[in-house]
Amino acid sequence: MIRADQPLPGQATASGQRAIASAGGIGVAISGDGARVIVLPPEAVRWAQDASTPAGAGNLPGPASGLFLGRDESLLQLRETLSSQGEAAVTQTRAVHGLGGVGKSTLALHYAHRYRTEYTLVWWITAESPDQINAGLAALAGRLCPQLAAAAEQDERAAWAMLWLQWHPGWLLVFDNVVDPGDLRMYLGTLTGGHHLATSRKATGWYAIASTMPLGLLDxxxxxxxxxxxxxxxxxxxxxxxxxxxxxxxxxxxxxxxxxxxxxxxxxxxxxxxxxxxxxxxxxxxxxxxxxxxxTIARIWDQTLTAISVRDPLAVTVLHTLAWLAPENLPRSLLTHLAPDLHTLDEALGVLHAYSMVSFTGSGISVHRLLQAVLRARRPQDSGASPPGRHEAEQTILLALPSDQESVSAPSDQWQRLIPHVIALATSTPPGHSPDDAINSYLATAAYMRRQGQDVRAIPLYETTLAQREQVLGDSHPDTLSSRNNLANAYRAAGDLRRAIPLFETTLAQREQVLGDSHPDTLSSRNNLAHAYESAGDLRRAIPLFETTLAQCKQVLGDSHPDTLSSRNNLAHAYESDVDLRRAIPMYETTLAQREQVLGDSHPDTLSSRDNLAHAYQSARDLRRAIPLSETTLAQREQVLGDSHPDTLSSRNSLAYAYQSAGDLQRAIPLFETTLAQREQVLGDSHPDTLSSRNNLAHAYQSAGDLQRAIPLYEAALAQFEQVLGDSHPGTLTSRNNLAHAYQSAGDLQRAISLFEAALAQCKQVLGDTHRVTLIIRDSLDDAYEAARVQQRSTATLPIVKRP
Missing domain, CATH: 1.10.8 (Helicase, Ruva Protein; domain 3)
Incomplete structure (x- = not known):
């Protein structure tokens, strides 16, 4: 071989780039550093011109026999891009980039296998550095020209491969895991007889090199x-x-x-x-x-983090901070405390984005939740230290929260942007970590969410706060008891009475022991437990407890104290639930008048009293008073609480039911539909109030004669009632009774009777033989039996039915 170490006149190249040319039978290549040329003798040039590819030539790193699901569209998109020009002399380039583990190399491998018969040669090159690319091309020369491999050095073999690729079109070069897109510039510009396919974790730097195809996650x-x-x-x-x-x-x-x-x-x-x-x-x-x-995922991301730390150590700190917050939409402004200035922070985020470790959206920064899980699992060398990024994340939230003076007046959108990140911080608390500073942020956020009727969303904050207070303050400290009470209230709001009631019972017993029988907090616990019993349909325990609590509130706090008024309202509600309207309505009227006087006309508690009284009028069939009161209350709640507050949704449901009771289905059904959609969004698909809305809408459809929509909705509601509240809850029994009526209206008496019988047996067991609901279901079963007898006489197809 002949080698010449001299500059190539008139030719400038970047570091790591090579070019190849031929003249007079001599091949000339620019060296890797752009400072030398490599000259190939005539026989090597002839070999490059004459050497043909063996059948099926290639060096793919593995088979494509494994499972490959959900990427067919990406394969077709890749093929269309590489083939779109339709001219063999034009190289279509495609860089596939994405987070480590997203499947870039797997996609490239499957593409190469699927379309290998379309190419004369498929050659896979590990492309993490210029030297590796050079080695990959040298290996190609060794495959195609063994006589050259025995006598030439690596640079010469790579130069020969470049010359061969120029003379023999129709190939596919796969550059896997490109670190610097600039490393491919000369190859893509010089080799124009085939296709180039690159994979890279880098999302940036490709605009002047190749069109890019960001590879997303599987569906x-x-x-x-x-x-x-x-x-x-x-x-x-x-x-x-x-x-x-x-x-x-x-x-x-x-x-x-x-x-x-x-x-x-x-x-x-x-x-x-x-x-x-x-x-x-x-x-x-x-x-x-x-x-x-x-x-492994952890190992792949370790390699990326090592590369990032070399470029910008602050970027690693930022990424570890992001690991403890919500994975999506973190405002960039929240991270400014991590950097000396905004420009430095922007550069750190840019490095993370370049390596596909974060993405930018219109509303902030997002990071893959699995990357967060891996980063959270890391433990510091010092066993007493916090995990990487945890302290920074807690400070991020504390600095972003409105002050105590601003918390009530802070804009809602400010809170809504923060809430997911506060919840993520709470739910990601490491074992043994005492988040003393973060507790203040949990309490402030939970207080805001309670004001907004979002206690259900705040459950993780209540759980974390309670665990921390039990650990630091002890099991019976007043603050611990308050946390336990708040968590129980949130469970009840979520309809999780199996967890709420035992927690209320425990809290009441502890408050009686620690604070005394008549302490205001003890009275509050007693009231909350009675409310939970009522929610569970256990009025035999709820009503006496409400009566006791009201008597104690009047004695300790006075007749017009807000807590006394709440106790009176709750007792009236229990009477109404027990169908004792003669005691419920006067008590509601008294409570409303007192709340208007003490709290004001538009206070949320006054609005609750007004809504409750309207519902009681409706139960008493006094629609002339019920409907105007419901309309007024809904309008006030929309103005004071907002359109989607749970109390507003309750008013909307009540008004819809009042319209239905008045026979005005044209106004009732759209209102029921709106309420159900909002409750599904705000409270969740299986919240008891959502289930009630679903049942109410089905009943409205049935009243309108639309059984095709009513029955599936009843069936869905009953299945969810059984799952969420249990088989014998009063709400479940009512739902079962309603579905049976719908079956009967549809002429399906066999299913109707079976359901009525089951509902009656459970009502007698749970509510007693003389309870109003039990009597209603017994009458419904008698009607179904009579209808079945009539049908049996006319068709002689049903068996004789007898009342049990």
Missing amino acids: PAASTDLLCALALGAQDVSAEQRREAGALARDLGYLPLALEQAGAYLYQTGIGMDTYRQKLGPMLARAVDGISPER
């Missing part, structure tokens, strides 16, 4: 399919297993490599998916048969 259905196939093998997948797989796939963020790693581990160890979820962060660092330890 939920494909992720669940992949996880089931990997973890459960060929066995039939039950609905419960698929539900668990869907939940794990969601926790894994629909990231393909994480799904593959989890599925393989589950299949190999036989552990349950819920167990894997509970230890998600550490699990992602574990290797398993078939997956190299270097390819």
Whole structure:
């Protein structure tokens, strides 16, 4: 071989770029540093011109026989881009970038396998550095020209491969895991006879190199399919297993490599998916048969973090801070305390974005939730120190919260932007970590959410606060008892009475012991427990407790104290629930008059009294007083509380029911539909109030003669009542009775009678043989029996039915 170390006149190149040319049978290449040329002799040039590719020539790193779900559209998009020009002399380039583990290399591998017959040669090059690219091209020369490989050095073999690629079109070069897009500039500009496909974790730097194809996550259905196939093998997948797989796939963020790693581990160890979820962060660092330890999610991201820390150590701090907050839409302004100035912060975020570790949205910064799980699982070398980023995250929230003076008047959108991040901080508290400073942010946020009727969303804040106070203050400290009471109230608001009632009972017993029987906080606990009993349909325990509490409130606090008025209102409501309107209505009227005088006309408690009185009038069939009062209350609640506050939704539901009672279905049905949609959004699909709305809308449809819409809605409501409140809850019994009526209206007497009989048996057991609801259902069953006898006489198809 002949080598010449001299500059190439008139040619400027960037570091790490090479060019190749031929003249007079001599091949000339620019060296990797742009300062030398490599000259190939005539025989090497002839070999490059004459060498042909063996059938199926290529060096793909693995087969494409594994599961590959949810990426067909990406494959077609990739093929269309690479082939769009239709001219062999024009190289179509495509860079596929995304977060480590998203499946860039897998997509490139499947593309190469699927379309390999369309190319004369498919060559895979590891492209993390210019030297690796050079080595990959040298290996190509060794494959195509063994006689050259025996005599030439690596640079010469790479130069020969470049010359061969120029003379032989129709190939595909895959540059895998490109770190610096600039490393490909000369290759893409010089080699124009085939296709270039690059993969990279870098999202930036491609605009002057190649068009880009950001590769997203798998969709939920494909992720669940992949996880089931990997973890459960060929066995039939039950609905419960698929539900668990869907939940794990969601926790894994629909990231393909994480799904593959989890599925393989589950299949190999036989552990349950819920167990894997509970230890998600550490699990992602574990290797398993078939997956190299270097390819675990944790290892891949470690490599990226190492590269980032070299470029900008602040970027690593920012990323660790983001790990403890909500994964989406963190306002950039919240992170300014981490950097000396905004420009420095912007540069750190830019580095994270370049490596696909964060993304930018119109409303803030987002980070993949699985990356958060891996980062949270890291523990500091000093066992007494906080995990990386935890202290910074707590300070981020504390600095962003409105002050005590501003908390009430702070704009709603300011709170709404912060709430997801406060909740994420609370739910990610590391074991053994005492978030003393963060507790203040949890309390302030929970107080705002309570004012907005969002106690259900605040449950994680109440749980974390209670755990911290039990640990620091002790089990019976007054602040601990307040936290326990707040959590129980939130459980009750969520309809979770199985957790709420025992917590209320415990709190009451402790307050009686610590504070005394007549302390205002003890009275509050007693009232809350009675309310929970009523919510559970246990009026035999609720009413005496309400009566006792009211008597004590009047004695200790006075007749017009707000707490006394609340107690009187609650007792009236219990009387109404027990269908004792002769005692309920006067008590409601008295309470409303006192609240108007003491609290004012538009106070939320006054509005509650007004709404309750309207409902009682409606129960008494006094619609002339009920409807105007309901309309007034709804308008006031919309103005004072907002359109989607739970109390506003309650007023809207009450007014719709009043319209229906008056026979005005044209106004009732749209109002029921609106209320149901809002409750599903605000309270959730299975909240008791949402279930009541679903039942009420079904009843309105039935009243309008639309059984096709009524029956499925009744069935859905009953199934959810049974699941959420239990089989014998009064709400469940009412729902069962309503569905039976709908079946009877549809002529399906066999199902109607069966449902009536079940409802009657449960009512007699739970409510007693003489309870109003029991009597109503008995009458309904008698009507169904009579209808069945008539039908049996006319068709002779139904069996004789007898009342039990």
